[in-house]
Amino acid sequence: MPVTHFVVRWPDGHEERCYSPSTIVREHLRPGVYPLELFLVKAHDALDAASERVREKFGYACSSAQDQWAAIELAAQPYRSQPAAHVTVVSVD
Template identity: 80%
Template sequence: MPVTHFVVRWPDGTEERCYSPSTIVREYLKPGAYALDDFLACAHAALDAASGRVREKFGYACSSALDQWQALERTATQYRSQPAAQVTVVSVD
């Protein structure tokens, strides 16, 4: 299963390289700006689908995809109070 990374730029300008166990994230995340809640919804769906692919192939979910989702959620909490906070997906490779 090909690993895919995506780079996220948070509202304060910091960038984070994120992990997915599957290329399916390319169907959910495209480079560009997202409202914070929209980004989180897309990222959650992408990582859940990626974990599902691992489950289909190996018989168990991908804990690394869950860990990545939790890390994104944790980081996002600091921006929730900012109206119109945007997250930019810089790249998906």
């Protein structure tokens, strides 16, 4: 299963390289600017779908995808109180 990484730029300018165990993330995230809440929905859907692909192939969910989602959710917390917060998906490789 091909691993895919995506780079996220948070509202403070910090960039984070994120992991997905599947290329399905490309169906959910594309480079561009997203309102924070929309990014979170798309990232969650992408990582959930990637984990399900692992389950279909190997019989168990991908804990790394789940860990990545937890890290994204934690990183987003400081920006939730900013109504105009945006996240940039820099790249999806």
